[in-house]
Amino acid sequence: MMLRIPQVLSEQQLGEFRQVLLHARWMDGRATAGHQAVKVKDNLQLPVDAPEAKALGQVILQALERNPLFISAALPKKILTPRFNCYQSGQSYGAHVDNAVFGEQGERMRTDLSATLFLSAPGEYDGGELLVDDTYGSHSVKLAAGDLILYPASSLHRVTPVTRGARIAAFFWIQSMVRDDAERSLLFQLDNSVQQLNRELGGGHASCVQLAGVYHNLLRRWAEV
Ligand SMILES: O=C(O)CCC(=O)C(=O)O
Numbered sequence: 001m002m003l004r005i006p007q008v009l010s011e012q013q014l015g016e017f018r019q020v021l022l023h024a025r026w027m028d029g030r031a032t033a034g035h036q037a038v039k040v041k042d043n044l045q046l047p048v049d050a051p052e053a054k055a056l057g058q059v060i061l062q063a064l065e066r067n068p069l070f071i072s073a074a075l076p077k078k079i080l081t082p083r084f085n086c087y088q089s090g091q092s093y094g095a096h097v098d099n100a101v102f103g104e105q106g107e108r109m110r111t112d113l114s115a116t117l118f119l120s121a122p123g124e125y126d127g128g129e130l131l132v133d134d135t136y137g138s139h140s141v142k143l144a145a146g147d148l149i150l151y152p153a154s155s156l157h158r159v160t161p162v163t164r165g166a167r168i169a170a171f172f173w174i175q176s177m178v179r180d181d182a183e184r185s186l187l188f189q190l191d192n193s194v195q196q197l198n199r200e201l202g203g204g205h206a207s208c209v210q211l212a213g214v215y216h217n218l219l220r221r222w223a224e225v
């Protein structure tokens with residue numbers, strides 16, 4: 001499942017991010033690319049241990065914790081501290097699949113979902129579409145600043161060349177409590193339907209109570225905690 005999560009960051013937060021990122025020390029993104037990705041990766045990145053990256057990463061994590069749509073769709077177990085990248089002057093990232101496992105502070109996590117949080121507005125650059133392949137074809141994603149796209153980490157994806165301006169984004173991975181994309185999508189649909197019914201019938205209605213029970217009992221079957 002691919003899902004857009006709108007307005008993860010406020011206008012004020014975006015302004016603060018821009019100020020910090022404008023003055024940050026960017027490095028060649030190939031330094032953190034894996035064996036295969038290094039051949040197709042051409043962008044800039046903030047060093048993972050840069051103080052700016054750590055501070056802004058925490059702001060994003062706090063925003064995600066309070067975002068009901070993100071929680072419902074991702075059912076997160078672990079979230080890698082967000083990283084920051086920049087594409088300019090024709091830079092791009094060719095087709096690749098992300099690493100299955102990442103390590104951070106001695107802890108390992110499986111990547112079930114990939115996320116890009118757009119920090120530049122679409123009008124600030126040409127190109128820079130994130131193209132994500134699935135069985136329905138290739139989906140082009142270019143979102144408003146502050147919006148996030150969530151997509152299966154198993155997908156082949158790429159970023160087209162940025163031919164004008166600069167595309168700055170945060171990117172990170174999530175290990176979900178529910179590893180299987182199809183099961184997680186079913187839970188998300190069910191959660192949405194239950195919430196809709198709650199609004200229409202009132203939360204105390206017997207069908208709402210029963211369906212909420214089905215949601216929790218499916219989650220109990222499928223969740224790894
Ligand atoms: O810049 C993006 O939107 C995606 C970056 C990416 O695919 C990666 O770093 O693995």
Ligand SMILES: [Fe+2]
Pocket residue numbers: 096097098157
């Ligand atoms: Fe990637």
